[in-house]
Amino acid sequence: MSGCHYPSDSDIATDAQNLENDMKFRVCTEFLIRQKTEHCKCESENQSKTKMESKRNLLWVMGICMWLVLAHHRSGAAEEKIGKELIKSICKNRGNNELCMQVLSSDPDSDHADLEELAMISLKAAASNASSILNDCKRMIDDQNLEPKVQQGLADCKENLLDAESQIQDAIASILSNDKLDAQVWLKAALAAIDTCDDSIPGDDDILSRKSVAFRQLCNIAVAINKAMLATHT
Structure with missing residues (x-):
């Protein structure tokens, strides 16, 4: 049919290759996004755990300090002249x-x-x-x-x-x-x-x-x- 252009075998092969590459790119991108999300999630969880551990340690130290202060005052009161x-x-x-x-x-x-x-x-x-x-x-x-x-x-x-x-x-x-x-x-x-x-x-x-x-x-x-x-x- 005159006026119509039929793609050549090489064009079809190129398009197929481009489509395949595009799909690979999208799959790769989605994979990277998932990996980044998982990494951020893990990092966030680790940070939360670290913060919680720090808070627990701080509370423990504060508790020990308060106990020492009270013990000091009690000792001082007992020995007061x-x-x-x-x-x-x-x-x-x-x-x-x-x-x-x-x-x-x-x-x-x-x-x-x-x-x-x-x-x-x-x-x-x-x-x-x-x-x-x-x-x-x-x-x-x-x-x-x-x-x-x-x-x-x-x-x-x-x-x-x-x-x-x-x-x-x-x-x-x-x-x-x-x-x-x-x-x-x-x-x-x-x-x-x-x-x-x-x-x-x-x-x-x-x-x-x-x-x-x-x-x-x-x-x-x-x-x-x-x-x-x-x-x-x-």
Whole structure:
């Protein structure tokens, strides 16, 4: 039939080969896709298993840590000193051991006192000492025989003593509210105030200078006790 084109045997063979190759390609592609899917699935399962194992290990370690912490606290609570034994422990490494023992043992309840109660005893003693220094300072200011320079120094000292007295009360309030870090700040401020007071007065043999030495010692005892309280809560 004219106008019609019949494929040759070679064309038919080529088409058949192309079709076969195309089918092989699709089969190969599908195989690769299946393999990739299976690989991803396995990888995902392995990752999930790894994550689950990691979580289990983490929980196990956390459990052991919690047990150790609880055991440590129980052990510490069982060995916690009170009263005279605690007072000896606090005062043994202090340069003013005698004053430390005397002050902390002065309260009737000190036989069974814990750290916080001993801190209160030392701070009350420091507050009483500050009030005594302040009264002496006020009395000396009124002495008309003093030089104006000395009177001015006493007036400056009085202002610093008022600050120190107030800061001791703030330290007491901080300890009672369980803010030991804040108490430490107030105690250091009180020590700085008494230093400034001393610098305002010439000489170091007057009654104010002698009492200020005792005030520093009392504040430092309170600082040591407060540090011990901070250590037990870390």
